[in-house]
Amino acid sequence: MAGDGTIGKACDVLDQVAAFERPVRFGELLESSDFPKATLYRFLQSLTNQRMLSYDPERQTYTPGMRLVRLAHAAWTQSSLAPIARPFLDALSRETGETVHLAQLDSSQVLYVDKRNATQPVEMYSQAGKVGPAYCTGVGKAMMAFLDEETLAKALSQQSFHRFTDKTLTSEQALRADLSLIRSRGYAIDDEEHEPGIICIACPVLTSGGRMLGAISVTGSTERMDFEQLETWIPRVRRVAEQIGIEAQAWRFPETRQNASNDRM
Template sequence: MAERFIQSIERAADVLELFLTANQELSVKEISEKVGLSKSTVHGIIKTLEFRGYLKQNPDDLKYKLGMKLFELGNRVSSQFDLGEMTRPIIRKLVDELKETVHLVVFERDEVIYVEKMDGPRALRIYSQIGKRAPIHCTGVGKSILAFQEEKEIERLLSNADIKQFTNYTMTDKELIKKHLQTIRERGYAIDDEEIELGLKCVAAPIFNHHGKVIGSISCASPKMRLDDSKLSKVITEIKQAATEISEGLGYQHNNVYM
């Protein structure tokens, strides 16, 4: 049996979702044109949403903007939201596809912290563990987060970070690191090629929230010998797709990049 949807609610949702990509304030005429409904129909929807607190009218220009009720609902969603729970099926799918270890980290108070780790069929004894801090300058997850900060923030984070050399491949020169970050931004992913541990290679991609701000990263870690060109290409594709799926689940839209 086909799903039955309530048209009036769909129309109200269309009106509210205009404010995701359009100007912060819209007139009845602008809303009518964008949703393809008559001004009288739109007026009725708007007045109902305004009455319930979902929209608010600016008395100066009579245009409408989002109301505090949505802010209240958004805060309630945030308080109930568990990133680990949301991403677990995505991580499990990655592990099944790639047969390697997958990590999820969050960026909080200038720290990159492992919050999820799921081993592949051949578990690795590596640096990472849940709750542990990841170096920002030489891990895939750290670099993918650092690369998508504002320039001033990159400078501050590198100045405060312990730029420790873990292997002969670890970059410790801040100018070289900043140049490397530009490449990461262009590609949309980061690679740790034995920079924190010899024989280990990781691919990571950033996770963005609904403001377009990077809040975490997801990665695949593997012994370097198992990542030939063919598998590396597959890992990059899968990790980027997973990061995009998670970001979109957080409300991220590609035109809202925080840069």
């Protein structure tokens, strides 16, 4: 990113390697890179020397390195909602038998931080660790609906509004109208807006003062259910989201009782 200098460029290279989701050769990286050949090679060498990337000399491929894996694990443990939410997601998954997601916002996109597969798994885009669009996913809309106006305006400006299906919302005006409805009723839906045949209900994870921390969803397939069936789980999903919010607030903001009092004001 502009203004981030060498560190930002190195992070871009790490993102590029990770995006392949498999061992990748230098030539493949060069084809999709904005960097000149020598610059890209220099970053790859430096990142490999720092164990952020791993290089296989026999296959001549790069993969994320063990140092990066260790840092990712620390981030997952210390910064994500996943460890706190795990028992609640397990229980919700057992009760519903459907796919359960936990997500947080990452640069105005959805980062899936945990997932439980359905009893009868359905092929879909989302996986833990993947990034997806916010404007056309249940968890994304549930989170954006509870952002303050300044943060929301920035998030909206960064949405691509690409049409994935005939039901995708493709304008800021349409999305804002949907977000207003979500705020009033307390939950979001994805009516085949990102993937054909995939529907979901999602609730935001909030602190007691309304600070948005993430979102959870229950996702199903139109081959097995409709919204009337899926929406019967809304009270339970809302309650689980509240429980995660309470646990997260106690864990992440435990230093004073005054914080909790201020949140309620």
